[in-house]
Amino acid sequence: MNSIVKNPQRDLPLGIAASLSLCCGLYMIVSIVVVGLVPYYDINPNTPISSAFAVNGMQWAAYIINAGAITALCSSLLGGMLPQPRILMAMARDGLLPPFFSDINKHSHVPVKSTIVTGLVAAALAFFMDVSQLAGMVSVGTLLAFTIAAISVLIVRYIPPIEVPLPHSQQEPIDSESMEYGWSHLETNEKEAIQKPLIDKNLAIDNYVHNVNRRTIVGCVVAVICLGVFVLTFAASSTYLLSYVRFTLCGVGSILLLSGLVFLTCIDQDDARHNFGNTGGFTCPWVPLLPITCILINSYLLISLG
Secondary structure (H helix, E strand, C coil): CCCCCCCHHHHHHHHHHHHHHHHHHHHHHHHHHHHHHCCHHHCCCCCHHHHHHHHCCCHHHHHHHHHHHHHHHHHHHHHHHCHHHHHHHHHHHCCCCCHHHHCCCCCCCCCHHHHHHHHHHHHHHHHHCCHHHHHHHHHHHHHHHHHHHHHHHHHHHHCCCCCCCCCHHHHHHHHHHHHHHCCHHHHHHHHHHHHCCCCCCCHHHHHHHHHCCHHHHHHHHHHHHHHHHHHHHHHHHCCCCCHHHHHHHHHHHHHHHHHHHHHHHHCCCCHHHHHCCCCCCCCCCCCCHHHHHHHHHHHHHHHHHC
16 A cells, blocks of 8 residues: 555555544444434344335335445445455565565556455355355454554564664665654654653663563563453453452453553663654554553454354
C-alpha cells in the first residue's frame, strides 16, 4: 500500500480513520432504521434488513436490499482478495516467501502468479468449507493479526534490535535518507519529552535494565504480559470452572498483567526504535497502556469465539 499512495505517512492514517468512521456511522444509521421498523427481539438473524421491510409491507424494498447485499458481498470479496497478491509479493521480496510470489508480469505490471494462487486457495476454501466456518476463520485471523501488531509495538518500542553490520555501499543510502528526513528534530523532541515525562520513571529499575541484558529482560516481561492476558481471559470466559478457581486464575492473570504494565511504564523506551521508518508518520500513542489493552480485548474475543 505504501508504494501506491503518494504520501503514505499522512494519507494512510487519514484514509483508514476516515473509512472506519464512515463505515461505523453507516452501520449505526442502518441499525437505528431496522430497530425502528421491527423490535430487536423479532429481527430475523439471517436477513435482518430485508425482512424488516418485508414485514412492514415494503416487499419492493426487500428486493432492492437483497440485490444490494449481493453486490456488496462481491465487492467485499474482491476487496479482500485483491490486496493479498501484493502482500505475498512484498513478503517474497523480503525473503519470507519463495521468489515465485514476487514475479511481476512485464506487460501488465501485476503479480499474476500470486493472484492465481490466491484465487485458487480462496476457491478451494469456499468449495470445501461451510460459510459459518469461513466466517469464524476470518474473525480469528483478524483478531490474531491485531494482537500480533500490538505485541510488535511493545517489542519495537522496548527491545533493542539485533545490529547487523551493513556493507559500505548499502550504508550510504541509509545515511543520506536519514539526513534527508532529519532525525535531529526528533531527537530534540525526545529530549523535551524526557525533561517533562507524563510518568516519572523509576531510576532504579531503569538503571538495572540498562546495565543488564535489556533484550532478555524486556522479552521476558512481554512474555509475562501475554501469559497474564491468556490466564485472565481464559478464566473470565470459562464459565464451566468452579467459582473459586475462576477468581484465583483471574487474580493471577491480573497480577502478571499489571506487573508487566508497571515495569514497562517505569523504564524508558529503546532509542534504537528511531531507526525504523521515517519521521512524520503515525506512531502508536499511550505506550504501553494502549497495546496491552488491545492485546487483552482481542485475546478475550479470540477465546470467546471458542
